[in-house]
Amino acid sequence: MTLVAAPIRLSTAAATFEADFAARLHWSADTDAAIEQRVADILADVQQRGDAAVLEYTARFDGLSAPGMAALELTQVELKAAFDAIPTVQRAALQAAAARVRKYHEAQKKASGESWSYRDEDGTLLGQKVTPLDRVGIYVPGGKAAYPSSVLMNAIPAHVAGVGEIIMVVPTPRGEKNALVLAAAYVAGVTRAFTIGGAQAVAALAYGTATVPKVDKITGPGNAYVASAKKRVFGTVGIDMIAGPSEILVLADGSTPADWVAMDLFSQAEHDELAQSILLCPDSAYLDAVQREIDRLLPTMPRAEIIAKSLTGRGALIHTRSMEEACAISNRIAPEHLEVSSRDPHRWEPLLRHAGAIFLGAYTSESLGDYCAGPNHVLPTSGTARFSSPLGVYDFQKRSSLIEVSEAGAQTLGQIASVLAHGEGLQAHARAAELRLRPS
Amino acid sequence: MTLVAAPIRLSTAAATFEADFAARLHWSADTDAAIEQRVADILADVQQRGDAAVLEYTARFDGLSAPGMAALELTQVELKAAFDAIPTVQRAALQAAAARVRKYHEAQKKASGESWSYRDEDGTLLGQKVTPLDRVGIYVPGGKAAYPSSVLMNAIPAHVAGVGEIIMVVPTPRGEKNALVLAAAYVAGVTRAFTIGGAQAVAALAYGTATVPKVDKITGPGNAYVASAKKRVFGTVGIDMIAGPSEILVLADGSTPADWVAMDLFSQAEHDELAQSILLCPDSAYLDAVQREIDRLLPTMPRAEIIAKSLTGRGALIHTRSMEEACAISNRIAPEHLEVSSRDPHRWEPLLRHAGAIFLGAYTSESLGDYCAGPNHVLPTSGTARFSSPLGVYDFQKRSSLIEVSEAGAQTLGQIASVLAHGEGLQAHARAAELRLRPS
Numbered sequence: 049m050t051l052v053a054a055p056i057r058l059s060t061a062a063a064t065f066e067a068d069f070a071a072r073l074h075w076s077a078d079t080d081a082a083i084e085q086r087v088a089d090i091l092a093d094v095q096q097r098g099d100a101a102v103l104e105y106t107a108r109f110d111g112l113s114a115p116g117m118a119a120l121e122l123t124q125v126e127l128k129a130a131f132d133a134i135p136t137v138q139r140a141a142l143q144a145a146a147a148r149v150r151k152y153h154e155a156q157k158k159a160s161g162e163s164w165s166y167r168d169e170d171g172t173l174l175g176q177k178v179t180p181l182d183r184v185g186i187y188v189p190g191g192k193a194a195y196p197s198s199v200l201m202n203a204i205p206a207h208v209a210g211v212g213e214i215i216m217v218v219p220t221p222r223g224e225k226n227a228l229v230l231a232a233a234y235v236a237g238v239t240r241a242f243t244i245g246g247a248q249a250v251a252a253l254a255y256g257t258a259t260v261p262k263v264d265k266i267t268g269p270g271n272a273y274v275a276s277a278k279k280r281v282f283g284t285v286g287i288d289m290i291a292g293p294s295e296i297l298v299l300a301d302g303s304t305p306a307d308w309v310a311m312d313l314f315s316q317a318e319h320d321e322l323a324q325s326i327l328l329c330p331d332s333a334y335l336d337a338v339q340r341e342i343d344r345l346l347p348t349m350p351r352a353e354i355i356a357k358s359l360t361g362r363g364a365l366i367h368t369r370s371m372e373e374a375c376a377i378s379n380r381i382a383p384e385h386l387e388v389s390s391r392d393p394h395r396w397e398p399l400l401r402h403a404g405a406i407f408l409g410a411y412t413s414e415s416l417g418d419y420c421a422g423p424n425h426v427l428p429t430s431g432t433a434r435f436s437s438p439l440g441v442y443d444f445q446k447r448s449s450l451i452e453v454s455e456a457g458a459q460t461l462g463q464i465a466s467v468l469a470h471g472e473g474l475q476a477h478a479r480a481a482e483l484r485l486r487p488s
Numbered sequence: 489m490t491l492v493a494a495p496i497r498l499s500t501a502a503a504t505f506e507a508d509f510a511a512r513l514h515w516s517a518d519t520d521a522a523i524e525q526r527v528a529d530i531l532a533d534v535q536q537r538g539d540a541a542v543l544e545y546t547a548r549f550d551g552l553s554a555p556g557m558a559a560l561e562l563t564q565v566e567l568k569a570a571f572d573a574i575p576t577v578q579r580a581a582l583q584a585a586a587a588r589v590r591k592y593h594e595a596q597k598k599a600s601g602e603s604w605s606y607r608d609e610d611g612t613l614l615g616q617k618v619t620p621l622d623r624v625g626i627y628v629p630g631g632k633a634a635y636p637s638s639v640l641m642n643a644i645p646a647h648v649a650g651v652g653e654i655i656m657v658v659p660t661p662r663g664e665k666n667a668l669v670l671a672a673a674y675v676a677g678v679t680r681a682f683t684i685g686g687a688q689a690v691a692a693l694a695y696g697t698a699t700v701p702k703v704d705k706i707t708g709p710g711n712a713y714v715a716s717a718k719k720r721v722f723g724t725v726g727i728d729m730i731a732g733p734s735e736i737l738v739l740a741d742g743s744t745p746a747d748w749v750a751m752d753l754f755s756q757a758e759h760d761e762l763a764q765s766i767l768l769c770p771d772s773a774y775l776d777a778v779q780r781e782i783d784r785l786l787p788t789m790p791r792a793e794i795i796a797k798s799l800t801g802r803g804a805l806i807h808t809r810s811m812e813e814a815c816a817i818s819n820r821i822a823p824e825h826l827e828v829s830s831r832d833p834h835r836w837e838p839l840l841r842h843a844g845a846i847f848l849g850a851y852t853s854e855s856l857g858d859y860c861a862g863p864n865h866v867l868p869t870s871g872t873a874r875f876s877s878p879l880g881v882y883d884f885q886k887r888s889s890l891i892e893v894s895e896a897g898a899q900t901l902g903q904i905a906s907v908l909a910h911g912e913g914l915q916a917h918a919r920a921a922e923l924r925l926r927p928s
Contacts, residue, residue, distance in 0.1 A: 141907035148901075152614055159604040159616070166595055173848070174592055174862050176599070179841055181875055195912055228911050264875040279722070283730045286875035290723045308923050314916035350915050386888075393892065400888075401619055408613070408892035411924050415917035416893050419905040422614045423889035435621055435704040435726035437887040447877035448826075448840075449863035452833065452848035453856050461588075465859040467581035471668045472635055475790050476754035477855035483748050484851050 051356040053317075053346050055325070055363030057335070060373055072364050073381065075293065075322070075430060080272065087247045087276040094251035099258050105248035111222040112243065117259035122230060122241040130230030138228065145420035146200050146235045152422030153208040157441045161209070165450055172457035175450040180210035181286075183261060184444060185253035186238075187268035187278075188229060190219035190245055196232035197418060201425045201439065202268045203236035209444035214238050215253060215263055219245020245270070250277035254285045267439060269426065288439055292430035293322035293362075296414055297383035297403075299374045300327060301390040302334035304410040309389055310341035315415050316385065317358035318351040324362040326381070328374040335365045375399040382433040385414045402433045458484040491796040493757075493786050495765070495803030497775070500813060512804050513821065515733065515762070515870060520712065527687045527716040534691035539698050545688035551662040552683065557699035562670060562681040570670030578668065585860035586640050586675045592862030593648040597881040601649070605890055612897035615890040620650035621726075623701060624884060625693035626678075627708035627718075628669060630659035630685055636672035637858060641865045641879065642708045643676035649884035654678050655693060655703055659685020685710070690717035694725045707879060709866065728879055732870035733762035733802075736854055737823035737843075739814045740767060741830040742774035744850040749829055750781035755855050756825065757798035758791040764802040766821070768814035775805045815839040822873040825854045842873045898924040 058068050093101040099117040106120065107113040114120050131139065165175025186202035189195060199216065206214050216233055220226075220243040233241050242260060244252060250270075256262025265286035266278060278287045296316035298309055313325040329335055342359070346352050368374040375396055378386060382402035390396060393408035400406060404427030407414055418425045426439035453461060462481040469478035498508050533541040539557040546560065547553040554560050571579065605615025626642035629635060639656065646654050656673055660666075660683040673681050682700060684692060690710075696702025705726035706718060718727045736756035738749055753765040769775055782799070786792050808814040815836055818826060822842035830836060833848035840846060844867030847854055858865045866879035893901060902921040909918035 137907055138911055141904045141911075144904045145908060155604070155606055155614070156616060159602070160600040162599075164595070164599040172861070174595075176596060176863075176878075176880075177837075177846070182841070197908055197912065279719075282719070282722070283872070286872075305923075308920070311916055311920040311923055315914070315920045318914060318916040350913075355916065397617075397890070401622070402886075403888045405889035405891065406617070408890065411895050411898040412891050412893040413898075413905075413920040413924060415905050415909060415914075415920045416898065416901045416924075417889070417891050418917060419908045419921075420901050421612070421891045421893060423616075423891055427889075428886075432723070432726075433886065433888070435886055438616075438889050440616075440887070442882070446842075446868075446873065446875055447880070448843045448873070449845035449857070449867075449878050450837070450848065451845065451852050451857050451861045451863055453852040453861060455851050458851040458853075458856065461856045461860050464581045464584045465853075465856050467577055468585060468637055468859045469855060471578055471581075472637065473790075474755070474758055474855075476751055476758040476795065477858060479789075480748070480751040480755045480853040480855045481859075483745075483751055484853060484856075 051346060051352050053342050053356040053359040055359045055365050057365050059367040060369055060377070072362070083272050083276055087273055087280060090247040091251045091277060091280055094248055094257070095255045102244055102248045102252050102257060102260070105246065106244050109246055110219050112220060117257065120243045121259070122233070122243060127230050127234040127238070127241065130227045131234040134227055134231050139231070142196065142232055142235050145197070146204060148420050148422040149200050149204045150208060153205045153441050157208055161441050161445055168457060170456040170460065171454035173450065173452040177448045177450050178445050179448070180212070181264045181444050181446065182211070183213040183215065183263045184211050185215045185217060185263035185266040187249065187266060187270050187274060188216055188218040189270055190221065190226065194218070194226035194229050196226070196228040197425060198268060199229055199232035199238070200236050203233070203238050205424065205439060205441045206444040207237050209441045211444050213240070213261070215261060216241040217244050217249040217253065219243065219249070247273045247277035250274060250281060254281035265444070267426070267443060288426065288443055289428055289432065289436055293324060294319045295324040295383050295429060296326070296385040296387065297378055297381055298327045298387040298389055299371065299378060299396065300329040300334060301371055302329060302331040303391040304389040306334065306337040307341040307345065308410065308413070310338050310345055312387060312413055313342070313359065313363065314345065314349060314355050315413070317355040317363065318349070321354055321357040321361060323358045325359060326364045326366065328366045328368050328377060330368050330370050330374065332367045335367055339365060371396060372399065378403070382431045384427045384429045384433065387412065387414060404428045404433045404438055459486060491786060491792050493782050493796040493799040495799045495805050497805050499807040500809055500817070512802065523712050523716055527713055527720060530687040531691045531717060531720055534688055534697070535695045542684055542688045542692050542697060542700070545686065546684050549686055550659050552660060557697065560683045561699070562683060567670050567674040567678070567681065570667045571674040574667055574671050579671070582636065582672055582675050585637070586644060588860050588862040589640055589644045590648060593645045593881050597648055601881050601885055608897060610896040610900065611894035613890065613892040617888045617890050618885050619888070620652070621704045621884050621886065622651070623653040623655065623703045624651050625655045625657060625703035625706040627689065627706060627710050627714060628656055628658040629710055630661065630666065634658070634666035634669050636666070636668040637865060638708060639669055639672035639678070640676050643673070643678050645864065645879060645881045646884040647677050649881045651884050653680070653701070655701060656681040657684050657689040657693065659683065659689070687713045687717035690714060690721060694721035705884070707866070707883060728866065728883055729868055729872065729876055733764060734759050735764040735823050735869060736766070736825040736827065737818055737821055738767045738827040738829055739811065739818060739836060740769040740774060741811055742769060742771040743831040744829040746774065746777040747781040747785065748850065748853070750778050750785055752827060752853055753782070753799065753803065754785065754789060754795050755853070757795040757803065758789070761794055761797040761801060763798045765799060766804045766806065768806045768808050768817060770808050770810050770814065772807045775807055779805060811836060812839065818843070822871045824867045824869045824873065827852065827854060844868045844873045844878055899926060
């Protein structure tokens with residue numbers, strides 16, 4: 049049977065556009081009650097029984113039996129051995145990618161992650177102290193799709209932030225370890241690593257067990273069980289975000305070779321049947337050209353089946369009245385990945401308000417950003433770019449306000465605070481301020 | 489009956505210290521299953537029936553019946569009228585506090601909230617674009633304790649960030665409006681305000697109704713229903729944090745007048761019976777002196793009953809071996825408010841790793857920070873300062889990565905990406921990179 053990748057063809061000029069567009073965008077993050085309940089049970093069990101529960105779930109769900117948790121720890125020696133054993137070209141690529149990711153996140157720390165303070169004229173000091181988290185857990189998906197790049201993207205920002213200990217968990221179904229994942233953990237400077245996954249791994253990190261240390265925050269994407277578990281432990285520990293299916297939106301003015309854009313749409317679609325690839329262009333003939341390239345290239349792709357399902361089920365080629373309109377639609381979607389495949393990307397960039405990452409110009413394929421440009425590839429999905437941000441150094445830091453009121457400052461501030469505190473009926477607040485006032 | 493405020497007296501030198509200390513710290517954020525279910529029902533109902541459901545819950549829970557949602561909106565005219573009607577001294581205090589809070593948050597934006605970028609030698613651009621959220625909702629508790637200062641602390645950072653619309657919700661049980669809250673909304677530049685509260689207000693903001701606009705993020709503290717609702721809508725919208733009972737920890741070297749410290753402990757305890765006030769000091773005689781001041785001052789406090797319950801039930805005076813040990817204990821607690829009541833606060837500040845806000849020196853009472861020093865008073869509670877931060881401008885901004893790979897850059901990066909993508913079995917990713925390579 050011939051595979052067909054037929055993204056829906058829409059036009060903003062059509063009367064039915066709004067309805068068709070809404071239907072295509074629809075993706076429900078609604079959680080499955082059965083998954084919710086199983087996750088709640090697993091969390092409670094691991095909280096109560098610790099290692100024993102983690103071992104049982106790992107045997108049951110991952111088909112990996114171990115005599116004790118120690119057997120599920122990857123030693124530094126094993127990580128280094130994996131690194132030493134992979135082909136030279138992979139070693140070099142991992143190190144080059146890591147160096148670029150590190151450089152970007154160091155710039156990020158310098159731009160927005162340093163402590164600061166100022167003094168009022170009366171000597172009162174105000175500021176903010178920025179400190180790294182003590183210990184974090186990073187969840188690395190395993191199984192079908194084990195991604196060494198995710199190890200770099202989670203561990204390096206934590207490292208740059210100055211986190212003391214980075215604990216990695218990665219499921220290894222039936223004990224099959226991914227050498228590149230282990231090598232990446234070595235390159236990224238992971239402190240300890242365990243071959244556990246699912247809700248049981250999230251629970252072990254959130255509550256701690258005799259073997260797995262309790263962390264302050266858990267980052268990294270995972271399946272529905274992992275997402276549900278992260279949401280449940282939020283508050284006990286910090287979490288980064290709840291990831292939905294991956295998405296790319298390409299704004300094209302028609303100047304980029306059509307096969308490049310077709311391949312960019314594929315590179316999102318190949319992740320997952322639920323992944324979403326959308327192309328917006330004011331030039332209808334260009335949309336035809338991209339569809340022709342899709343048809344031509346599809347049979348050459350090893351993951352053609354997933355690509356076809358994703359593009360046919362969730363993809364769209366949308367004809368817009370203008371690039372301006374395309375930008376406006378992009379803002380409604382708030383995509384995870386946004387390619388501005390235009391001769392003049394800086395003309396459109398200021399119009400783009402919501403996106404996880406913005407890829408400017410024909411040469412900036414999403415895949416370059418996924419692996420090695422430098423910015424993080426853990427990005428907000430499902431429209432959450434409206435209010436959340438790429439994983440970054442800031443996710444591995446926290447801030448404390450600093451206040452040092454001078455004796456003179458206490459006179460001015462004390463009077464204001466006294467009035468407002470009495471207004472709120474909080475007399476102890478008022479009197480604490482008043483006690484610092486000089487007798488008049 | 490004479491009220492007694494008897495915080496537990498502990499010594500780190502005692503054999504039972506660890507157990508006693510753990511017992512005193514224990515506070516469970518475990519949610520009540522009944523509350524959880526009611527909140528889930530309310531959210532689903534508001535999502536489905538919109539305004540009609542909000543009106544019904546407001547009538548039922550707040551004793552406030554209205555013919556339609558329009559009647560529950562506070563107009564700008566009404567906010568300004570409230571401001572004009574309050575005493576001059578309160579108007580001046582609100583404006584002075586707002587100016588200081590604004591100045592601090594502007595410094596925060598400048599220090600950590602601006603876009604940045606750099607270029608590689610090959611012309612590749614990497615950076616991060618920082619943009620404000622479009623629309624946010626701020627929850628202001630009403631009822632027993634309506635806090636105008638919370639209006640300022642939530643709305644001003646949003647305003648400084650550049651948020652387009654700030655939607656305030658504040659319950660007004662039986663229709664009783666707090667003039668200072670309305671006046672603060674006017675001063676802080678709230679865009680629209682509704683007299684609704686509880687889970688139904690959170691739902692209205694998260695999903696939108698015919699009258700209440702859907703927001704991108706909801707901030708501000710509330711009761712158990714509000715906290716549960718915020719946690720449930722997390723993902724649909726952003727939320728700030730889940731607040732637990734308020735806490736203060738005072739590190740004292742014995743140089744601050746004992747009545748000042750006693751009053752600072754009161755000012756936390758008066759919030760809530762579950763609030764926690766802890767004093768750590770290496771000088772046992774000073775702890776005695778503070779207890780004497782507690783006994784002397786308690787009968788003079790209008791909220792003496794709450795203070796007595798809070799201090800007796802959850803407070804502690806802890807004798808430590810040294811200030812260094814006191815700092816180490818403070819790091820274990822990760823308190824919301826941390827006073828360093830010492831002659832030499834800058835000696836201890838570098839040892840303090842986890843706290844929402846750090847108040848340095850005898851003149852810096854927590855209450856000055858609560859109202860008008862400038863930093864935010866919405867702070868991480870229950871040990872979450874280990875991984876989270878005060879509410880700030882950054883909560884009302886999000887970041888988008890910027891990547892513009894030059895033709896030359898695509899050659900270097902393309903080769904790295906190709907190797908790593910093939911290593912992950914993602915061939916479309918690899919080919920998208922390879923298509924940008926010049927034929928060699």
